[in-house]
Amino acid sequence: MKEGPDIAHVAALIGDPARANMLTALMSGKALTVSELAEEAGVTIQTASSHLSKLNEGGLLRPRKQGRHKYFSLANDDVAHVLEGLMGLAAGSGHLRKRTGPKDTELRKARVCYNHLAGDMGTQLFDSLIAQGHLAMNGENLTLTETGANFATSFQIDLDTLRSNRTPLCRECLDWSERRSHLAGSLGRAFLSRFEELSWVKRDQKTRVVTFSRNGAKEFERQFAVN
Amino acid sequence: MKEGPDIAHVAALIGDPARANMLTALMSGKALTVSELAEEAGVTIQTASSHLSKLNEGGLLRPRKQGRHKYFSLANDDVAHVLEGLMGLAAGSGHLRKRTGPKDTELRKARVCYNHLAGDMGTQLFDSLIAQGHLAMNGENLTLTETGANFATSFQIDLDTLRSNRTPLCRECLDWSERRSHLAGSLGRAFLSRFEELSWVKRDQKTRVVTFSRNGAKEFERQFAVN
DNA sequence: AATATGCTTCGACTACGGTCGAACTATGAA
DNA sequence: TTCATAGTTCGACCGTAGTCGAAGCATATT
Structure with a gap:
């Protein structure tokens, strides 16, 4: 109950539907703006912003400011790797979205x-x-x-x-x-x-x-x- | 927003602190009973039971009944693999529990x-x-x-x-x-x-x-x- | 300067889900 | 049969976190 890294925090970050949608969108490898990600997740820009800052604090994203835009991409390959793994589990248990x-x-x-x-x-x-x-x-x-x-x-x-x-x-x-x-x-x-x-x-x-x-x-x- | 497996569900399962504790406990490879896992997670047996049935429906666990005991272990290596990956992310972002x-x-x-x-x-x-x-x-x-x-x-x-x-x-x-x-x-x-x-x-x-x-x-x- | 656009912060609302007590079922022991 | 132990189900409570409107910054464009 006490040793090892804190899985729950990271997993909870990924576990919210809106955030999960954003992350899967970022699996394309492209950097996306806040509004694009909001669109992708189906939420307003405010909530998207809040989600993104949380993901960022969790070390899952890499933000870049460019003019008045803010681009987000996945932090590194490890993150992508874990996401693929989760997709595998989800697919295995028959939980395809479509x-x-x-x-x-x-x-x-x-x-x-x-x-x-x-x-x-x-x-x-x-x-x-x-x-x-x-x-x-x-x-x-x-x-x-x-x-x-x-x-x-x-x-x-x-x-x-x-x-x-x-x-x-x-x-x-x-x-x-x-x-x-x-x-x-x-x-x-x-x-x-x-x-x-x-x-x-x-x-x-x-x-x-x-x-x-x-x-x-x-x-x-x-x-x-x-x- | 629509293609690919449903990450969020699986991640949310892992994302609850109590459940995450159970899963990390199961990373030892040993099969544990409901009460042991409750102890491990720091919750009562009732809530543990509820958590475990959810994890089980999610395909993360493998239950085995033996007498009046019910043993749970991780479903397969893929699950363990993803958990290790999450630990890596958590460790990387400096979120060690201790x-x-x-x-x-x-x-x-x-x-x-x-x-x-x-x-x-x-x-x-x-x-x-x-x-x-x-x-x-x-x-x-x-x-x-x-x-x-x-x-x-x-x-x-x-x-x-x-x-x-x-x-x-x-x-x-x-x-x-x-x-x-x-x-x-x-x-x-x-x-x-x-x-x-x-x-x-x-x-x-x-x-x-x-x-x-x-x-x-x-x-x-x-x-x-x-x- | 004035206006527009992209994003963040604040506050309030709401609902979903984790929690436990209590009652119930099932298996084993005496 | 009776009692004890392991686990499940039900119901009620409560808190956290996701949600959006509105206002506030910051960076462009005119």
Whole structure:
């Protein structure tokens, strides 16, 4: 009853419906303003503001002021990771918010998870990189191998700028729909944005859905075959 | 606001202080009765009963009736995993329930996490098994290699009975204190109970602390050196 | 300056849910 | 059968926290 960190506080923060909606909205990886989040949660701006300050004090968010706007994003990958885990539990106990709607299959196919690719395609990417020896798991943490670094640069990803960033390069993130790992970290983000540049994929503006173009799917298949 | 599983419900379940206390108590891996959990949470038996039925409906617990007792344990490793994740967030935002008490260092050194070894020693074990090629990570899931199977049997672990169980053999579980992975799954449990048989370690009855005997620490060092 | 927009703070209202006492059921012991 | 112990159900109480209107700041735009 006394040892260990205080779970209840954090969980209670996530446990309010309005706040949970905001957090899931932020799982898209985009930074959103107070009013956008209010809209997303279905509450007035005042209450949204109150909720956001609480989430912020709880260390779940990262606020940035820009002019008269205030942008919020998730604090870090750990937060996203826990949220995905909770989604897994909720999905497992059959508590989907919408019972396998048409969007649902799209979400399972490919979606954005805090700026990196998740869903079926996300785990395919991850498995492929591991299988080709581009990524290696040393105990806990993923590392980019030499061949992996070459591959990334040949894929027009600038590793130096990624490395200069203080966020970890590769991380694994558990997928609630696939129940498998996909690639997170700044490299994961770089891959997704590169896919966008190549217009292999397109991110839906309002949801987390990621759609592959016909050509994009073909190229993805070619480069990241899961033989 | 509409897609994805309903996080809020699960999080709210964990978010109540009394329930959170029960869940952390169950992180020891032991099944506890209603009255024990009531004691642990600091509430009367009636309220405990109500809490437990809610947690159960939420799919977080696994109840078992035995005579006039009713035992509860965590439903599965996923639940434990999410709880550890939440502990990580809480610890990260500086919300420790007790500020680095004397127990705290013991907990970080070695503790029990849903019946397997966690903390510093837990991650050491995991890293060693990976480094020696006893465990391999194929994309998402851990697998026991051939040499690993030999090692386990030489360590008096009966793999056949473990495999006959329907729970996964090896899983990784994120450690909130170390922020690294340690070994979960039935193999993880088997290792811990084997350590107990060898009296390398002793589990505290009331807390999650695991203490290594002098000899146990030496032997552990010898077998699972982190060179 | 004057006005508009984005966000925060304050205060009051309300409701949901945690809490326990008391009564009830079920299993085991004498 | 009778008593004791473990757990559940019911009902009533109460507090906390989510909610919004209104007013107050702060940053842009004219």
